[in-house]
Amino acid sequence: MKILVPIKRVVDANIKVRVAADNTGVDLNNVKMSMNPFCEIAVEEAVRLKEQGIATEVIAVTVGEDKAQEQLRTAMALGADRSIWIEQSGAVEPLAIAKLLQAVVEKEAPDLVILGKQSIDGDNNQVGQMLAALCDMPQGTFAFKLLIEDGRAIVSREVDGGEQVVSLALPAIVTTDLRLNEPRYAKLPDIMKAKKKPVEHMTPEALGVTVKSSLKTLSVSEPQGRSAGVMVGSAGELVEKLRHEAKVLS
Amino acid sequence: MSVLVIAEHSNLTLNPVTGSVIRAAGLIDSEVHVLVAGTGCQAVAAAAAQYQGVTKVLLADNPVYEHQLPETLTGLLLAISDNYAAILAAASTGGKNLLPRVAALLDVAQISDIVDVHSANTFVRPIYAGNALAMVESSDAIKVITVRTSAFDEVEKGEASALIEPLDKVITQDKSQFVSENLSTSERPELAGAAIVVSGGRGLGSAENFHLLEKLADKLGAAVGASRAAVDAGYVGNDLQVGQTGKIVAPDLYIAVGISGAIQHLAGMKDSKVIVAINNDADAPIFQVADYGLVADLFQVLPELEALL
Numbered sequence: 001m002k003i004l005v006p007i008k009r010v011v012d013a014n015i016k017v018r019v020a021a022d023n024t025g026v027d028l029n030n031v032k033m034s035m036n037p038f039c040e041i042a043v044e045e046a047v048r049l050k051e052q053g054i055a056t057e058v059i060a061v062t063v064g065e066d067k068a069q070e071q072l073r074t075a076m077a078l079g080a081d082r083s084i085w086i087e088q089s090g091a092v093e094p095l096a097i098a099k100l101l102q103a104v105v106e107k108e109a110p111d112l113v114i115l116g117k118q119s120i121d122g123d124n125n126q127v128g129q130m131l132a133a134l135c136d137m138p139q140g141t142f143a144f145k146l147l148i149e150d151g152r153a154i155v156s157r158e159v160d161g162g163e164q165v166v167s168l169a170l171p172a173i174v175t176t177d178l179r180l181n182e183p184r185y186a187k188l189p190d191i192m193k194a195k196k197k198p199v200e201h202m203t204p205e206a207l208g209v210t211v212k213s214s215l216k217t218l219s220v221s222e223p224q225g226r227s228a229g230v231m232v233g234s235a236g237e238l239v240e241k242l243r244h245e246a247k248v249l250s
Numbered sequence: 251m252s253v254l255v256i257a258e259h260s261n262l263t264l265n266p267v268t269g270s271v272i273r274a275a276g277l278i279d280s281e282v283h284v285l286v287a288g289t290g291c292q293a294v295a296a297a298a299a300q301y302q303g304v305t306k307v308l309l310a311d312n313p314v315y316e317h318q319l320p321e322t323l324t325g326l327l328l329a330i331s332d333n334y335a336a337i338l339a340a341a342s343t344g345g346k347n348l349l350p351r352v353a354a355l356l357d358v359a360q361i362s363d364i365v366d367v368h369s370a371n372t373f374v375r376p377i378y379a380g381n382a383l384a385m386v387e388s389s390d391a392i393k394v395i396t397v398r399t400s401a402f403d404e405v406e407k408g409e410a411s412a413l414i415e416p417l418d419k420v421i422t423q424d425k426s427q428f429v430s431e432n433l434s435t436s437e438r439p440e441l442a443g444a445a446i447v448v449s450g451g452r453g454l455g456s457a458e459n460f461h462l463l464e465k466l467a468d469k470l471g472a473a474v475g476a477s478r479a480a481v482d483a484g485y486v487g488n489d490l491q492v493g494q495t496g497k498i499v500a501p502d503l504y505i506a507v508g509i510s511g512a513i514q515h516l517a518g519m520k521d522s523k524v525i526v527a528i529n530n531d532a533d534a535p536i537f538q539v540a541d542y543g544l545v546a547d548l549f550q551v552l553p554e555l556e557a558l559l
Contacts (some may be wrong), residue, residue, distance in 0.1 A: 129350035138426035162433035229541035233555035248503040
């Protein structure tokens with residue numbers, strides 16, 4: 001079985017971004033970029049399915065500028081067999097990404113698409129579900145366990161208040177949550193090998209997709225900060241303050 | 251043109267986050283309808299009809315909607331979407347699962363996790379773990395929106411009751427099947443709506459020690475939360491995770507115990523009214539957002555607090 005893993009290049013998770021002075025966006029100059037953490041989990045899951053002999057091929061795909069190829073190399077160092085780079089600069093809305101991925105799904109006909117539940121820049125949490133809808137496939141979002149049995153994907157999902165298990169006919173879309181696995185680190189020989197793995201270059205035009213936008217960002221601002229509070233010396237003082245000063249305890 | 255709110259419910263009870271979504275919907279248009287899709291959920295529809303500002307409740311009561319699978323509900327929503335200027339749901343795991351599917355088939359963008367309604371087509375939403383707020387304007391004919399419910403107060407319930415209209419449309423599909431679910435049966439309040447939240451981090455050290463925190467929570471009638479570090483360490487289930495990729499809470503009082511305060515955790519709780527941090531590391535970043543900080547050994551402080559309350 002063939003697995004497609006869409007990934008995204010984002011600001012590294014350890015960086016606290018700053019709003020640009022002109023309030024048009026965030027300042028991304030000279031900021032460390034990485035593969036979105038949920039995408040790493042998606043790559044890891046696909047590679048494990050290949051190691052178990054369930055998957056035969058793992059293809060990474062990304063939509064982005066020139067430099068997004070770095071993250072495709074990372075995915076291949078982690079075990080993806082080949083990748084597809086869809087060249088498109090600037091911010092691309094989730095629906096446009098889903099349409100581009102739909103075109104790739106139609107071309108590659110994967111049995112399973114595994115992707116992160118959200119990217120930590122836009123925090124939209126949309127692409128997987130949109131792709132599933134466009135491809136008329138079932139979806140197992142926020143997965144913490146994935147089993148392939150009798151031609152179906154059995155997906156255990158994180159839901160508010162607990163867990164849910166769904167059984168999906170393949171081909172299907174799965175989006176990853178944190179507990180699904182712990183991604184490995186790429187080893188040096190694998191990083192070297194990844195340099196030789198093929199990256200296919202595509203464009204939205206070649207895929208027959210018009211990249212549209214219907215959301216206009218009017219401004220980006222800093223949220224109201226919290227002013228520094230006070231330190232208390234003991235549990236007794238804390239309770240006293242909460243009762244009489246903050247009045248949040250009776 | 252009216253706006254539609256998708257009710258969050260368990261077939262038996264209506265989740266109060268629905269009242270927060272109705273608040274946001276009412277800021278877009280005064281004519282708010284609520285869709286209750288499920289099975290044996292008449293009581294839920296009756297509860298939704300009591301919310302002020304709701305003019306109609308659509309009740310799709312059929313066994314096919316029992317588990318509210320997105321593959322099924324999408325078809326139902328597409329059948330009625332033409333009547334609405336906006337479709338809204340809570341930014342819960344249910345709303346997040348369903349609405350992007352609907353948006354994609356309507357060929358419109360989804361606006362995720364809004365915290366403010368500026369006008370009928372302009373909304374404010376957090377990006378980058380809440381480190382920035384984006385004001386976005388939508389040019390789509392139908393706005394598909396998930397709502398961060400901690401940012402909107404639940405609307406009041408009134409005397410008058412809205413009309414409940416049955417929806418007979420039945421959508422069937424066999425690509426996705428419900429297998430089972432395991433929902434926590436805790437007596438404690440739900441994280442999303444609790445007035446007080448007591449959260450623990452890696453500082454607790456073990457799943458057993460988390461019980462110390464639970465005792466304090468029970469004394470306060472509080473919900474229990476956790477940092478990602480505590481979830482990753484296996485102390486508690488992921489459904490208790492507060493943060494960028496977990497639950498976003500904004501209680502009256504948030505007590506962070508043994509939590510260092512990573513950006514991703516702060517994203518989930520920094521809109522709380524009063525924040526208390528208890529940590530033995532005076533340099534922990536959590537103290538920068540705390541109204542009251544206590545540098546101390548949590549194993550000593552937790553029993554003390556419990557005794558004082």
